[in-house]
Amino acid sequence: MSACLCLLFLFFTIFAEATYPPGGFHHLSSSLRQNKKTSKSKSESPFETRYFPQNLDHFSFRPESYKVFQQKYLINRRFWRKGGPIFVYTGNEGDIDWFASNTGFMSDIAPKFRALLVxxxxxxxxxxxxxxKKSHKTAETLGYLNSQQALADYAILIRSLKQNLSSEASPVVVFGGSYGGMLAAWFRLKYPHIAIGALASSAPILHFDNIVPLASFYDAISQDFKDASVNCFKVIKRSWEELDAVSTMKHGLPELSKKFRTCKGLHSIYSARDWLMGAFVYTAMVNYATTANFMAPLPGYPVEQMCKIIDGFPRGSSNLDRAFAAASLYYNYSGSEKCFELEQPTDDHGLDGWGYQACTEMVMPMSCSNQSMFPPYENDYEAFEEQCMSKYGVKPRPHWITTEFGGKRIETVLKRFGSNIIFSNGLQDPWSRGGVLKNISSSIIALVTKKGAHHADLRAATKGDPEWLKEQRRQEVVIIEKWISEYYRDLKEEE
Structure with a gap:
């Protein structure tokens, strides 16, 4: 669901500059092309909105650390009974209402467990x-934005909530998708005394520090399209040369603006390139089996639908025209867009801030191989570092995540250390190649589906859900039920 996963920088590049290869470091779960209409209105929401007075800095005792800000959270007590379990979603990089409206799995299973939802x-x-409004202006204020502070926020809020509800013995299970899934897994490892278990969906916790091949993300997307249609894959792969050729024409950019039906004239070929690539990347991520409206309104299995569009063109058609038509499915499935805004994306879901995280701790390097359908490039870390210094005045710490949370030799380490974590992944999700795909122990379980997309299991159940998705969710419920039963049994033995 989440987003899961996730683009402050022109769709999916960290910086929309020709000097840095496209898609070098992706946002995990969301797209700035998101339309406000894709979220439920507050009148439809089953949640009550609350705000918690949270300390600015949990890890120092300087006077400024005690500054308090209001942290938003949503709560649904409809099915809860005092002493019952508390299901907590560890929020992602965006508006929490958006994630709540796209994480229906928790609401679906709340009646069975009589769970409180947070x-x-x-x-x-x-x-x-x-x-x-000044929160993202300077490195001095943004310095308080990192995953460790976020996890501490969750821990403190959960403890306070349980005290206020006079239900301190209630077991807590954390849920999250994409970056939120990473946070859920890390929360279980860092705060096992607060959460008895975690469901981490589409959590690429191994996408750091060169643990997985740098080309894996784009290779996975390319394989998704190749599986749908080899011709489709080849057309997209050839379209980049045509795009370059148009840009070198005397009136190339005006011609490109006309071809791409832009609202305003393009200033750079890279805007068109990133727009196309963004459509293919995000469609692969959200290649859900049924119609969905998470990143954009899309039909079921949209990768296949894109390829049908490409394959439906007559022989001799331009590869670039075919690629544009396919990308339009992502940006204009409803058919309501009269023109496309390629160079001034809007941030409708409060995503501003991920760029700083990507430039500090969330360093997830990527490259494109010659085998992918995208323009090949090698990772250029020095260029990335320079861009981060230029924009934020900070240098990335590429080894920090694996130092703080681990990742290398994770099977050996967590086998003896961790417990009660579900890592769920769908192999059509490009982020899955940075996820945990094999069981680590009897209680750290990998649930993997061949056709699953980005945290599909966290989405609300629908009548059209395929059997493999229903089975994945059934297994998750069984495991969570086991955690909770063991907790209550242990609690009774202590009495």
């Missing part, structure tokens, strides 16, 4: 901005 917004996103 969705906590991540600091510096949505309404949870410690310095208001």
């Amino acid at each position: 969705f906590i917004e991540h600091r510096f996103y949505g309404e949870s901005t410690p310095f208001g």
Whole structure:
């Protein structure tokens, strides 16, 4: 669901500059092309909105650390009984209402467990901005934005909530998708005394520090399209040369603006390139089996639908025209867009802030191989570092995540250390190649589906869901039920 996963920088590049290869470091779960209409209105929401007075800095005792900001969270007590379990969603990089409206699995299973539902917004996103509109202005304020502070926020809020509900013995299970899934897994490892288990969906916790091949993300997307249609894959692969050729023409950019039906004239070929690539990347991520409206309104299995569009063109048609038509499925499935805004994306979901995280701790390097359908490039870390210094005045710490949370030799380490974590992945999701795909122990389980997309299991159940998705969710419920039963049994033995 989440987003899961996730683009402050022109769709999916960290910086929309020709000097840095496209897609070098992706946002995990969301797209700035998102339309506000894709989220449920507050009148339809089953959640009550609350705000928690949260400390700015949990890890120092300087006077400024005690500054308090209001952290937004959503709560649904409809099915809960005192002493019952509490299901907590560890918020992603955006407006928490958006994630709550796209994580129906928790609401679907709440009646069975009589669970309290809580969705906590991540600091510096949505309404949870410690310095208001100035929160993202300088490195001094953004310095309080990192995953460790976010996890501590969740821990403190959960403890306070349980005290206020006079239900301190209630077991807590954390859920999350994409970056939120990473946070859920890390929360279980860092705060096992607060959460008895975690469901981490589409959580690419191994996409750091060169643990997985740098080309794996784009190779996975390319394989998705190749599986749908080899011709489709070849057309997209050839379209980049045609795009370059148009740009070198005397009136190339005006011609390109006309071809791409832009609202305003293009200033750079890279805007068109990133727009096309963004459509293919995000469609592969959200290649859900049924119609969905998460990143954009899309039909079921949209990769296949894109390839049908490409394959339906007559022989001799331009590869670029075919690629544009396919990308339009992502940006204009409803058919309501009269023109496309390629160079001024809007941030409708409070995503501003991920760029700073990507330039500090969330360093997820990528490259494109010659085998992919995208223009090949090698990772250029030095260029990335320079861009981060230029934009934020900070240098990335590429080894910090694996130092803080681990990742290398994870099978050996967590086998003896961790417990009660579900890592769920769908292999059609390009982020799955950075996820945990094999069981680590009897209680750290990998649930993998061949056709699953980005945190599809966290989405609300529908009548059209395929059997493999229903079975994945059934297994998750059985495992969570086991965790909770063991907890209550242990609690009874202590009495």
